[in-house]
Amino acid sequence: MESNTAWAQGGIAAVLSETARDLGDSTENHIADTLDAGAGLCKESVVRAIVEDGNNTIEDLLGYGVDFDHQGGNFSLCKEGGHSHRRILHTRDTTGYAIATAILERARQTPNLTLLDHQFAVDLITTGKLGMVTDDRVLGAYVLDKATGQVRIIRSDRVILASGGCGKVYLYTTNPDSATGDGVAMAWRAGADIANMEFVQFHPTCFYNPAANGAEARSFLVSEAVRGEGAILINHKGEDFTLQHDPRGSLAPRDIVARAIDYEIKRTGAPCVYLDVRHKPKGFMANRFPYIYETLLGFGLDCEKQPIPVVPAAHYQCGGVVAEVNGRTTLRGLYAIGEVASTGLHGANRLASNSLLEGNVMARRCLDEMLAHTHPGRGVLEEIDIPAWEHGDTAAPDELVVIYHNWDEIRRLMWDYVSIVRTDNRLRRAATRLKNLKKEVREFYWGHRVNADILELRNLVAVASLIVDCALRRRESRGLHFTTDHTGLKPKAVDTVLRKF
Numbered sequence: 001m002e003s004n005t006a007w008a009q010g011g012i013a014a015v016l017s018e019t020a021r022d023l024g025d026s027t028e029n030h031i032a033d034t035l036d037a038g039a040g041l042c043k044e045s046v047v048r049a050i051v052e053d054g055n056n057t058i059e060d061l062l063g064y065g066v067d068f069d070h071q072g073g074n075f076s077l078c079k080e081g082g083h084s085h086r087r088i089l090h091t092r093d094t095t096g097y098a099i100a101t102a103i104l105e106r107a108r109q110t111p112n113l114t115l116l117d118h119q120f121a122v123d124l125i126t127t128g129k130l131g132m133v134t135d136d137r138v139l140g141a142y143v144l145d146k147a148t149g150q151v152r153i154i155r156s157d158r159v160i161l162a163s164g165g166c167g168k169v170y171l172y173t174t175n176p177d178s179a180t181g182d183g184v185a186m187a188w189r190a191g192a193d194i195a196n197m198e199f200v201q202f203h204p205t206c207f208y209n210p211a212a213n214g215a216e217a218r219s220f221l222v223s224e225a226v227r228g229e230g231a232i233l234i235n236h237k238g239e240d241f242t243l244q245h246d247p248r249g250s251l252a253p254r255d256i257v258a259r260a261i262d263y264e265i266k267r268t269g270a271p272c273v274y275l276d277v278r279h280k281p282k283g284f285m286a287n288r289f290p291y292i293y294e295t296l297l298g299f300g301l302d303c304e305k306q307p308i309p310v311v312p313a314a315h316y317q318c319g320g321v322v323a324e325v326n327g328r329t330t331l332r333g334l335y336a337i338g339e340v341a342s343t344g345l346h347g348a349n350r351l352a353s354n355s356l357l358e359g360n361v362m363a364r365r366c367l368d369e370m371l372a373h374t375h376p377g378r379g380v381l382e383e384i385d386i387p388a389w390e391h392g393d394t395a396a397p398d399e400l401v402v403i404y405h406n407w408d409e410i411r412r413l414m415w416d417y418v419s420i421v422r423t424d425n426r427l428r429r430a431a432t433r434l435k436n437l438k439k440e441v442r443e444f445y446w447g448h449r450v451n452a453d454i455l456e457l458r459n460l461v462a463v464a465s466l467i468v469d470c471a472l473r474r475r476e477s478r479g480l481h482f483t484t485d486h487t488g489l490k491p492k493a494v495d496t497v498l499r500k501f
Contacts, residue, residue: 348479
């Protein structure tokens with residue numbers, strides 16, 4: 001439940017056949033909106049496949065017991081940034097929590113399904129890593145039991161990564177602490193292709209609490225659905241500054257709105273901008289967005305009387321492990337679904353509320369693909385000798401403080417050098433420092449008995465390096481990657497693909 005799915009507030013985008021006609025919407029509209037937000041880098045065939053599966057996805061979720069909000073006998077649909085119509089289904093402002101809870105409960109009731117809590121996947125096991133000359137493929141994973149500190153082997157000729165994104169690589173993020181890019185890092189070390197990691201989406205409206213210190217001041221997400229219901233971004237003078245950047249104003253796609261806020265903060269020297277909902281009827285926020293309303297009250301702010309101070313924060317990883325719509329990656333037997341995957345749905349910028357749609361569509365398609373293609377040599381694979389895990393030496397406890405310092409340093413340098421607006425010089429500085437950090441982390445990894453902190457640090461530095469490497473290769477400003485050294489667009493949109501071997 002500590003995942004981006006469970007933390008998702010806004011909703012799930014889907015064009016439903018029974019309501020689309022009444023609202024003037026269609027799957028073609030949804031496809032067009034997704035392609036527009038993706039800034040030329042979406043794969044239209046993938047967009048079409050996932051969007052057209054919206055009805056089936058909603059039926060599945062209803063079957064699991066997800067209770068979406070209704071109004072007048074129909075689904076209550078909202079509109080978010082970049083969408084041309086109301087098509088977002090929601091459960092108040094805790095949609096992801098409702099979905100995750102319903103699916104997890106069904107999983108716990110399913111016979112012959114074993115759930116292992118408090119486990120941390122260390123690395124994928126492949127034939128290549130074992131020195132075999134046959135086609136490289138997955139054999140399973142080394143997994144740390146966080147309760148006992150023991151690492152064991154879990155064998156499987158088919159492995160799915162559903163590990164989410166990497167928001168914690170930045171100092172300020174809306175993501176839970178678990179979002180440390182573990183899946184991308186493991187896939188990269190195993191030899192899978194990685195693509196488009198330069199496209200990190202910064203959510204425009206995260207609560208800024210001037211009374212707090214450190215990253216906690218920017219950690220609470222104020223859903224895009226609030227703007228979809230009429231909230232307006234204003235500066236300290238009460239001006240709607242977003243209209244100077246895009247005619248859609250506060251409902252422009254996230255990359256545009258985040259850059260507009262970043263520009264306004266730097267132009268005025270103000271610590272934040274504001275989200276204004278004071279013009280809405282009394283009781284509207286408490287009814288439509290109870291979680292947000294009550295959380296803000298806990299910070300001492302009544303958003304029906306005061307504008308909400310907000311800043312952008314790292315929110316979503318649009319790139320990831322190269323995967324097809326069914327989750328198949330470039331490494332045999334390895335699948336990736338949801339935020340960890342790079343399918344071509346999001347392109348250079350994700351359209352709001354397409355992420356829950358993608359995750360659910362890919363999960364169903366991935367399962368169908370895996371069940372239809374059982375590996376014929378499975379018995380042979382099970383006989384392959386996999387060496388037991390060997391722990392590194394146990395270092396003195398006082399040396400562990402260096403690990404926490406490096407964790408903080410990675411997140412700060414990524415925020416300062418590789419965030420909303422970039423330059424070649426800042427990217428090169430980040431690359432230089434990350435090379436040194438990788439050496440230090442390697443020493444920690446082999447010099448300590450592994451624990452979750454060391455493993456997350458190892459994954460963070462790997463993912464930060466992938467983001468910087470991709471960003472240095474893109475010599476243009478497209479979607480979420482904006483650099484003042486290359487402000488124009490190249491004639492042809494091309495993926496940034498990294499291959500280890």
